[in-house]
Amino acid sequence: MGNESKTESKTEKSISSDFVHLPTRGMMQTLIHLLKCNIGTGLLGLPLAMKNAGLLVGPFSLLAIGILTVHCMVILLNCAQHLSQRLQKTFVNYGEAMMYSLETCPNAWLRTHSVWGRYTVSFLLIITQLGFCSVYFMFMADNLQQMVEEVHVTSKTCEPRKILVLTPNVDIRFYMLTILPFLILLVFIQNLRVLSIFSTLANITTLGSMALIFQYIMQEIPDPRNLPLMASWKTFLLFFGTAIFTFEGVGMVLPLKNQMKHPQQFSFVLYWGMSLVIVLYICLGTLGYMKFGSNTQASITLNLPNCWLYQLVKLMYSIGIFFTYALQFHVPAEIIIPFVISQVSESWALFADLSVRTALVCLTCVSAILIPRLDLVISLVGSVSSSALALIIPPFLELITFYPEDMNCITIVKDIMISILGLLGCVFGTYQALYELSQPINHSVANSTGVYA
Numbered sequence: 001m002g003n004e005s006k007t008e009s010k011t012e013k014s015i016s017s018d019f020v021h022l023p024t025r026g027m028m029q030t031l032i033h034l035l036k037c038n039i040g041t042g043l044l045g046l047p048l049a050m051k052n053a054g055l056l057v058g059p060f061s062l063l064a065i066g067i068l069t070v071h072c073m074v075i076l077l078n079c080a081q082h083l084s085q086r087l088q089k090t091f092v093n094y095g096e097a098m099m100y101s102l103e104t105c106p107n108a109w110l111r112t113h114s115v116w117g118r119y120t121v122s123f124l125l126i127i128t129q130l131g132f133c134s135v136y137f138m139f140m141a142d143n144l145q146q147m148v149e150e151v152h153v154t155s156k157t158c159e160p161r162k163i164l165v166l167t168p169n170v171d172i173r174f175y176m177l178t179i180l181p182f183l184i185l186l187v188f189i190q191n192l193r194v195l196s197i198f199s200t201l202a203n204i205t206t207l208g209s210m211a212l213i214f215q216y217i218m219q220e221i222p223d224p225r226n227l228p229l230m231a232s233w234k235t236f237l238l239f240f241g242t243a244i245f246t247f248e249g250v251g252m253v254l255p256l257k258n259q260m261k262h263p264q265q266f267s268f269v270l271y272w273g274m275s276l277v278i279v280l281y282i283c284l285g286t287l288g289y290m291k292f293g294s295n296t297q298a299s300i301t302l303n304l305p306n307c308w309l310y311q312l313v314k315l316m317y318s319i320g321i322f323f324t325y326a327l328q329f330h331v332p333a334e335i336i337i338p339f340v341i342s343q344v345s346e347s348w349a350l351f352a353d354l355s356v357r358t359a360l361v362c363l364t365c366v367s368a369i370l371i372p373r374l375d376l377v378i379s380l381v382g383s384v385s386s387s388a389l390a391l392i393i394p395p396f397l398e399l400i401t402f403y404p405e406d407m408n409c410i411t412i413v414k415d416i417m418i419s420i421l422g423l424l425g426c427v428f429g430t431y432q433a434l435y436e437l438s439q440p441i442n443h444s445v446a447n448s449t450g451v452y453a
Helices: 002-018 027-038 046-053 058-086 096-103 108-112 115-149 170-186 193-216 232-247 250-259 261-296 308-342 346-370 372-407 407-438
Strands: none
Touching: 027 115, 027 250, 046 058, 046 232, 046 261, 058 096, 058 232, 058 250, 058 261, 058 407, 096 108, 096 115, 096 250, 096 346, 096 372, 115 308, 115 346, 115 372, 170 232, 170 308, 170 346, 193 250, 193 261, 193 308, 232 372, 250 261, 250 372, 308 346, 308 372, 372 407
16 A cells, blocks of 8 residues: 555656646746646637626626636645645645645544545546546537538638538547547657647647637627626536636646746746636637627637638647647546556556557547537536536645644635535536436537538
């Protein structure tokens, strides 16, 4: 048990340092990495999230969730720094912070089972990252299907789409299976320097396509007075899951700080970076919903005009997501694979490594095939695991870390309220997402790419 714990601890430290692919010594490099960690597929689903919340409630709720998430990031940083000083360690990652806090808490049962705190965080990280990868499968398949099936009617003039319910020529699952072997080959690449090149390519394609998306949605916005200011509470629960899902970088704030030349400057970088992220989220979500209204799709790329320019946008963003898949996959792979390899002989190590990588990619593909609803899977992953990592665990961590040192009553109440809010969002958001998934798919509202022409 002791050797297993040491191996896992070593693995987690490796993840924390290696996942930031190049040394981030300055403030600007750290800011770029922070932005990269928080800008993914969830961003493109925010217009639909605004539709689920309402034109007035959506932006304010997204701002509130953003502020709470940043506050929880700061809590996590403070707890890790306090534990590092107490234990005289140079760096404490998320899982270790949870374990060390439980080791010194007043409850004897929690002290005895403190190692499960690290296991829980590791499990949630695995679920979250594999959930991201499953969403990436659906996103790429959705956009690939739309590009392929509309290639014969793609024009040079970029006119707004008109609704027309169509039956797709090829099932969306076929496109997922087409992508599968290429992703398997991609995750076989374990050299982090090569992955850093993919990261740069993903940044370039994402930035270019995002600029073109903003350029389009800011033109000829319809009168927004016909849009509801507040949606029903049931769809608001789906909004909560999507909003939490978009803040993908909660687990990366500790390694990002550790990589800085002057870690004490990270708070400044965090506040500026996350302020830019929140403004970007609110602007894209609100403008996208105002532009497309009730026709807003699971990903805003599916609403773009059927012309060569915006087909290129979908292709660019899909390429960026394809390369980002390997980066997100790196975290669960480096948690699971060392444990599996430790159970086999050295001659079988390489085979075990490649087999686990293949199995995990196939698992994300099967998940996408079984639940081909991009909007609901985003909400489900956000409600189940992202809410726990972002809103539930950090306040709880602050309570058990600082409670023996006479915490302020206001801080105690604040932490309890944030954890309860996160727990309620987790439970009810998960229930609503699962309920919607259990309903028959209406092809006119599902994220099928065949609903537009």
